[in-house]
Amino acid sequence: MNLFADIRALVIDSLNAxxxxxxxxxxxDMANVAVEPPRDAAHGDMATNAAMVLAKPAGLQPRVIAxxxxxxxxADDRIxxxxxxxxxFLNLRLAPALWQAVVNAxxxxxxxxxxxxxxxxxxxxxxxxxxxPTGPMHVGHTRGAVFGxxxxxLLDFAGHEVTREYYINDAGAQVDVLARSAxxxxxxxxxxxxxxxxxxxxxxxLIPVGEALxxxxxxxxxxxxxxxxxxxxxxxxxxxxxxxxxxxxALLGVRMDVFSSEKAITASGRIEEAIETxxxxxxxxxxxxxxxxxxxxxxxxxxxxxxxRSTAHGDDVDRPVKKSDGSWTxxxxxxxxxxxxxxxxxxxxxxxxxxxxxxxxxxxKAVVSALSNGRVPLDIKLTQLVKLYKNGExxxxxxxxxxxxxxxxVVEQAGADVTRFVMLTRKNDAPLDFDxxxxxxxxxxxxxxxxxxxxxRVCSVIRKATEAGIAADDATLGAADLTELAHEAEIGLxxxxxxxxxxxxxxARGHEPHRVAFYLYELASDLHAHWNRGNEETGxxxxxxxxxxxxxxxxxxxxxxVVISAGLGILGVTPAEEMR
RNA sequence: GGCCCCGUAGCUCAGGGGAUAGAGCGACCGCCUCCUAAGCGGUAGGUCAUAGGUUCGAAUCCUAUCGGGGCCGCCA
Numbered sequence: 269m270n271l272f273a274d275i276r277a278l279v280i281d282s283l284n285a286x287x288x289x290x291x292x293x294x295x296x297d298m299a300n301v302a303v304e305p306p307r308d309a310a311h312g313d314m315a316t317n318a319a320m321v322l323a324k325p326a327g328l329q330p331r332v333i334a335x336x337x338x339x340x341x342x343a344d345d346r347i348x349x350x351x352x353x354x355x356x357f358l359n360l361r362l363a364p365a366l367w368q369a370v371v372n373a374x375x376x377x378x379x380x381x382x383x384x385x386x387x388x389x390x391x392x393x394x395x396x397x398x399x400x401p402t403g404p405m406h407v408g409h410t411r412g413a414v415f416g417x418x419x420x421x422l423l424d425f426a427g428h429e430v431t432r433e434y435y436i437n438d439a440g441a442q443v444d445v446l447a448r449s450a451x452x453x454x455x456x457x458x459x460x461x462x463x464x465x466x467x468x469x470x471x472x473x474l475i476p477v478g479e480a481l482x483x484x485x486x487x488x489x490x491x492x493x494x495x496x497x498x499x500x501x502x503x504x505x506x507x508x509x510x511x512x513x514x515x516x517x518a519l520l521g522v523r524m525d526v527f528s529s530e531k532a533i534t535a536s537g538r539i540e541e542a543i544e545t546x547x548x549x550x551x552x553x554x555x556x557x558x559x560x561x562x563x564x565x566x567x568x569x570x571x572x573x574x575x576x577r578s579t580a581h582g583d584d585v586d587r588p589v590k591k592s593d594g595s596w597t598x599x600x601x602x603x604x605x606x607x608x609x610x611x612x613x614x615x616x617x618x619x620x621x622x623x624x625x626x627x628x629x630x631x632x633k634a635v636v637s638a639l640s641n642g643r644v645p646l647d648i649k650l651t652q653l654v655k656l657y658k659n660g661e662x663x664x665x666x667x668x669x670x671x672x673x674x675x676x677x678v679v680e681q682a683g684a685d686v687t688r689f690v691m692l693t694r695k696n697d698a699p700l701d702f703d704x705x706x707x708x709x710x711x712x713x714x715x716x717x718x719x720x721x722x723x724x725r726v727c728s729v730i731r732k733a734t735e736a737g738i739a740a741d742d743a744t745l746g747a748a749d750l751t752e753l754a755h756e757a758e759i760g761l762x763x764x765x766x767x768x769x770x771x772x773x774x775x776a777r778g779h780e781p782h783r784v785a786f787y788l789y790e791l792a793s794d795l796h797a798h799w800n801r802g803n804e805e806t807g808x809x810x811x812x813x814x815x816x817x818x819x820x821x822x823x824x825x826x827x828x829x830v831v832i833s834a835g836l837g838i839l840g841v842t843p844a845e846e847m848r
Numbered sequence: 849g850g851c852c853c854c855g856u857a858g859c860u861c862a863g864g865g866g867a868u869a870g871a872g873c874g875a876c877c878g879c880c881u882c883c884u885a886a887g888c889g890g891u892a893g894g895u896c897a898u899a900g901g902u903u904c905g906a907a908u909c910c911u912a913u914c915g916g917g918g919c920c921g922c923c924a
Contacts, residue, residue, distance in 0.1 A: 307866085307868090315866090317865095354866085355904065355905070356866095437924065440924050441923075441924070442924050559921080571921080571922075583851095584851060585850090585920090588921060590922090592922060623852090624918065624919065625918095625919080626853070626918060626920095627852080627920055629852070630852085650852080650918090652853075652854090653918090693861090695862090697854075698861080699854085701860075710886055713872070713873065717886070721886060724886095729883055736883095782862090783862095789871080790871085796887060799883080799884095799887075801889095802882080802883075803879075803880075803882065804889095809882080825883095846884090
């Protein structure tokens, strides 16, 4: 049940009736007609811009349209008043029964309240994390993991068919470096001193891998040339790293549906297929690139390479797919991988990358555009840096030094719920400060706590009522007579609840899970405020002497709790039943 | 040099064509005999970086400029 959608439908019907009656010309585009909550609640419950949007194409004064529309809307028994205001806004007041019905709908649907079918039949692939399998996940990966997982959950809630996917970069030079690093740890496990040369991965996490290699190979690989052991150790170490990454993701409650391997795609011949397909479109050619403007690299020299004409699909320059020695660039398997995704029948692709991959956005969009003939949109969400603070001091992370702060460090200190919520209370493209001290604070300064507390209060009311002998189970609350729920403060809370289905669609459409977090904060705030009004006006308390009246009021609280629970579910945060 | 993101209250940030631009923190003043005061109410605080443009209407869209960050052919 989406009350805003219902009323918009009523407005559109009324406009069509006006067309039929000759009050409006035919053929008007009503796509921009919106029904939304007014900025100022004093204006009414909902406002529509219909008259202003249609005035110009209809060749009429906005107020003329608004007056006629108002008269028609007022005839519907759901509309109490329809007033023309300002330049042509139409402010609507709705019958209290509609808001009460929202409470009923929330109780009937439970955590499914707000689910949408806007994504029905749309297959979406959300690729996220895709960290190199060369070490544990760090803080930056954590943000991408949380964002991608919440976005996937949001799209699912909005009715899409969602696949969570991880692309394993297990074919490039970095996994050779991993193999060499692991080999040194293998030597170490055999009592030799490791030589962690410059450029190898120095982290301790490879020590157990070295020991496992000793278990498997004993001393047989010692003092053998790299050509003997590289491939085997690479495979072994990559598998170990991937398992570590899966464990890290599990700490956050993130589970992937599909792991795609760069190595497998390369071996499958997909690269050649994809490049030939592009060549058939005239988008592959041999040529040379202009040197980058500004600071010229010292060793710049012109070389002929195989290039992808990405400029034909919106990129700024064409991009090399082959190095001058004829081997593939990193971009080539990416082309094959995205071609593979298109071929798997997805209708929309979403990639979540760190902001340092910003330079790849245009060329990947060009690839997907070319290979899907423009059918499949690719949205790339870049997550900005996370700055960690503790005791007022910034935490540094440096993968090279082996001293970077890992996902595990963060989750063990802050907990998965807190980590997830905090990382979602910011737009993906804004930098994020993560202060361990603030994030663990139990006060209203901490949004995680604040929202959790609101949910716990609802649970508390239900417990108290039950103890007092008032049935407050969902079935009873769902059947409660809500006509008692008429106070302006109670209707106000119901209105906030009514915004939830609309919020879900807006957030899903924009691929913006942070909107859920902000909405939950607002809803929690409304609930806390309403709770405190009970101090002054005892008639607003949830538990009253009369059981039936109590049940109506508790139903309202429970409806808010249901929405908080559903929203936290999307964010991957457990709703607290009590605070400790 | 080019491309991408950002610039909104003292601070951290929402809002991203619509009415008088919001929240939290910090400051100040109030609220517990009462379902959790782990909370609530109020006051103060703004040339929405700047300058043009589009529009009935711009913090929001476009252009330019300034400031911050990121990226920029054989690294992944």
